[in-house]
Amino acid sequence: MKTWVVANQKGGVGKTTVAVTLGGWLVDKGKRVLLVDMDPQCSLSAYFGFEPDRIEASVYDLFTHPDRDPSEVVVASNIDGIDVLPATPAMATLDRQLGQRQGQGLVLSRALRQLAEGYSHALVDCSPSLGVLMVNALAAADRVLVPTQTEYMALKGLERMLRTLTMINRSRSTRLPCLIIPTMFDRRTRASVGALEELRQQHGDELWREVIPVDTQFREASRNGLPLPQHLPQSRGAQAFRQLLSELLAAEAAGHDEEAA
Ligand SMILES: Nc1ncnc2c1ncn2[C@@H]1O[C@H](COP(=O)(O)OP(=O)(O)OP(=O)(O)O)[C@@H](O)[C@H]1O
Numbered sequence: 001m002k003t004w005v006v007a008n009q010k011g012g013v014g015k016t017t018v019a020v021t022l023g024g025w026l027v028d029k030g031k032r033v034l035l036v037d038m039d040p041q042c043s044l045s046a047y048f049g050f051e052p053d054r055i056e057a058s059v060y061d062l063f064t065h066p067d068r069d070p071s072e073v074v075v076a077s078n079i080d081g082i083d084v085l086p087a088t089p090a091m092a093t094l095d096r097q098l099g100q101r102q103g104q105g106l107v108l109s110r111a112l113r114q115l116a117e118g119y120s121h122a123l124v125d126c127s128p129s130l131g132v133l134m135v136n137a138l139a140a141a142d143r144v145l146v147p148t149q150t151e152y153m154a155l156k157g158l159e160r161m162l163r164t165l166t167m168i169n170r171s172r173s174t175r176l177p178c179l180i181i182p183t184m185f186d187r188r189t190r191a192s193v194g195a196l197e198e199l200r201q202q203h204g205d206e207l208w209r210e211v212i213p214v215d216t217q218f219r220e221a222s223r224n225g226l227p228l229p230q231h232l233p234q235s236r237g238a239q240a241f242r243q244l245l246s247e248l249l250a251a252e253a254a255g256h257d258e259e260a261a
């Protein structure tokens with residue numbers, strides 16, 4: 001199983017959408033996918049209709065009950081081939097609860113190792129804040145995907161995320177592959193075009209050379225509780241993600257991702 005982590009310390013840049021939409025195309029290709037919700041806002045869980053009061057256990061329990069079998073926390077979604085490791089709002093208290101305790105950085109890695117046989121890919125959706133949850137996600141990652149909105153303020157947020165990755169890379173033996181994904185691109189606006197130009201100048205090496213366009217169908221898909229590839233595969237947004245996934249799988253096949261330790 002390969003683990004792709006979707007992270008950016010800037011909020012509302014399309015992280016959850018990236019995790020859900022790539023998951024949708026992966027199952028379309030016959031893969032089995034585990035979507036992991038590491039965000040106390042529970043957006044990914046809510047996308048598939050998992051409300052906190054209707055689920056028995058969540059990522060929270062992996063931290064508070066280390067002996068718990070993670071497969072008991074996983075729930076099946078409405079899409080064949082997509083399972084979810086759901087979140088609950090209580091996860092927001094983990095930083096305070098665990099703050100000073102050592103050895104809390106590998107809780108997710110351990111759980112994913114136990115679940116690895118059932119899936120080709122785990123896609124991990126992070127919250128916009130840097131804390132024990134994001135540290136766990138990055139420690140488990142074979143690859144990091146950093147969606148960034150094509151607008152000036154979002155570029156500032158991106159810098160913060162890239163500094164975090166530099167810090168994480170210092171504590172690793174090898175560099176974590178990272179791909180910046182420009183999203184919500186609107187070619188009719190000067191702000192979008194200008195921001196993309198700046199991204200290309202500053203981060204050409206790590207930047208996906210295509211863009212995810214702004215597409216209202218993403219909202220429609222989430223309203224229906226379906227990934228966009230299942231809701232409207234021919235939409236511009238879905239097609240852009242299809243291209244992104246084929247490049248990610250090609251990079252993986254070429255061995256650019258690290259083997260899990
Ligand atoms: N390419 C796009 N075009 C239009 N709308 C989009 C696009 N990508 C995402 N959206 C919409 O923008 C909103 C924010 O997206 P999303 O929830 O994926 O961001 P996020 O980074 O996960 O947010 P948060 O930081 O709160 O977790 C959602 O309503 C989503 O449907």
Ligand SMILES: [Mg+2]
Binds near residue numbers: 015016017044125
């Ligand atoms: Mg989100």
